[in-house]
Amino acid sequence: MALPKHASPLERAWHYTYLVICGLIFLFLIAPILVVIPLSFNVEPYFTFTEKMLKLDPTGYSLRWYDLLLTFGMENPEAPRTASWWADAWNNAAWIRAAKNSLIVGFFATILATLLGTVAALGLSRPEMPGRRVIMAILISPMIVPIIIVATGLFFFYSSIRIQDWGVPYLGLILAHATLGIPFVIITVTATLVGFDHSLTRAAANLGADPVTIFRRIQMPLILPGVISGALFAFVTSFDEVVVVLFVGGLDEQTIPRQMWNGIREQISPAILSVATILVAISILLLTTVELLRRRSERLRGVTPR
Numbered sequence: 001m002a003l004p005k006h007a008s009p010l011e012r013a014w015h016y017t018y019l020v021i022c023g024l025i026f027l028f029l030i031a032p033i034l035v036v037i038p039l040s041f042n043v044e045p046y047f048t049f050t051e052k053m054l055k056l057d058p059t060g061y062s063l064r065w066y067d068l069l070l071t072f073g074m075e076n077p078e079a080p081r082t083a084s085w086w087a088d089a090w091n092n093a094a095w096i097r098a099a100k101n102s103l104i105v106g107f108f109a110t111i112l113a114t115l116l117g118t119v120a121a122l123g124l125s126r127p128e129m130p131g132r133r134v135i136m137a138i139l140i141s142p143m144i145v146p147i148i149i150v151a152t153g154l155f156f157f158y159s160s161i162r163i164q165d166w167g168v169p170y171l172g173l174i175l176a177h178a179t180l181g182i183p184f185v186i187i188t189v190t191a192t193l194v195g196f197d198h199s200l201t202r203a204a205a206n207l208g209a210d211p212v213t214i215f216r217r218i219q220m221p222l223i224l225p226g227v228i229s230g231a232l233f234a235f236v237t238s239f240d241e242v243v244v245v246l247f248v249g250g251l252d253e254q255t256i257p258r259q260m261w262n263g264i265r266e267q268i269s270p271a272i273l274s275v276a277t278i279l280v281a282i283s284i285l286l287l288t289t290v291e292l293l294r295r296r297s298e299r300l301r302g303v304t305p306r
Contacts, residue, residue, distance in 0.1 A: 003015045036273050036276050036277060036280070037280065039270065040065060040066070040270060040274045040276070040277045041062060041065075042060070042062070042065075042270055042273075043059065043060055043061060043064065045269065045270060046270070047268075047270065047273070065270045065271045065273065065274040066271075066274045068269070068271045068274070069093070069096075069275065070089050070095070071089070072093060072094050072095055072271065073092050073095075073097070074088050074093050075088055075092055076088060094259060095256075095259060097254065098254045098255055098259035099256055101170070101255050101256075102239055102256045102257075105170050105173045105174055105177055105238060105255060106177070106238040106239045107235075108170070108174045108178075109173070109176075109177035109178045109181055109235075109238045110181060110234045110235040112178040113178040113180075113182045113184075113185050113231070113234040114185050114230060114231040116178070116182055116185075117182045117183075117184070117185025117189060117230055117234070118185060118189050118227055120135075120182070120186050121185070121186045121190045122215075124136050124139075124186070125190055125193040125194075125196070136186070136190075139183060139186055140183040140186060140187065141183075142179055142182070142183055143180070143184065147180075147241075147243045147244065150179070150180070151176075151243045151244045152247065154172075154176050154244065154247065154248050158172050169253075170253060172248045172249070173244070173248060173249055173253055176248055177234075177238035177244065180237050180241060180244070181233070181234025181235070181237050181238060182234070184230050184234050185227070185230030185231065185233070185234055187230070188229045188233065189223060189226045189227055189230055191226060192223045192225065192226025192227075193223060193226070196219070196222060196223065200218050201214050201218060201219065204217070204218055225294065226293075228289075228293055229293045232286050236283060236286055239256070239279075239282075240257060241255075241257060242258055242260075242261055245258045246258065246261070256275060256279070259275075260272050260275055260276070
């Protein structure tokens with residue numbers, strides 16, 4: 001918020017002090033990211049800045065660790081990069097296989113979490129819903145309870161029903177990640193429904209529209225930004241999750257976070273920093289999309305974006 005022209009000297013001093021404090025807090029939060037990104041371009045296999053990097057010598061920087069993401073685990077990484085080389089990378093490279101697993105699990109977990117979370121938010125937004133506060137607390141509990149407890153409970157539950165014998169790939173991970181993503185969908189969709197004018201649905205019902213038509217033609221277009229925002233949060237939650245994967249994931253269900261965990265535990269390599277940099281870029285892109293959707297939602301509700 002801009003400082004008014006009639007502000008006193010004390011108010012101006014506090015305003016600029018407040019900006020400095022916010023800037024320092026922001027720098028403190030992003031400092032680990034600012035360190036990781038340049039280190040991912042280190043030509044040496046170290047996790048520290050070399051003398052050449054500090055001098056901004058171009059020979060101290062390299063894309064070798066990004067290239068390693070394509071070649072690690074390949075049968076013939078030194079072959080000419082023809083179609084067969086790319087086929088080898090697609091089928092055998094460990095990081096590419098982990099990325100495929102993360103995308104598959106994240107996609108289906110997001111779809112499931114969005115469907116269930118949106119339906120739950122629509123019901124919980126009705127004031128006549130009995131016990132809606134208790135139900136809301138139960139539904140958002142996965143984001144409050146420590147993740148290690150959730151992972152342990154899922155492990156024993158899946159073991160009791162022997163979900164690994166059902167023959168459905170990724171089923172345990174998809175259900176587990178959907179469980180973690182549903183609270184984010186419920187919160188974002190419920191926040192969107194706070195400013196929803198229910199007189200529109202009543203008017204549509206008086207004109208003879210059935211509930212499905214009301215939802216498809218009236219409710220869904222207005223709450224769509226909140227639904228997409230919740231879906232993005234659910235996808236990011238699934239894409240970054242490692243504890244649940246360690247407990248319920250199979251040997252052939254290595255996701256990117258689990259591959260990073262294995263790399264830190266077994267073979268420390270700056271390739272992990274390259275993956276972290278890519279994940280940071282993806283997260284920034286998704287968060288920017290969420291912010292644009294939030295502003296669009298405010299415009300649809302007649303609220304001026306701040």
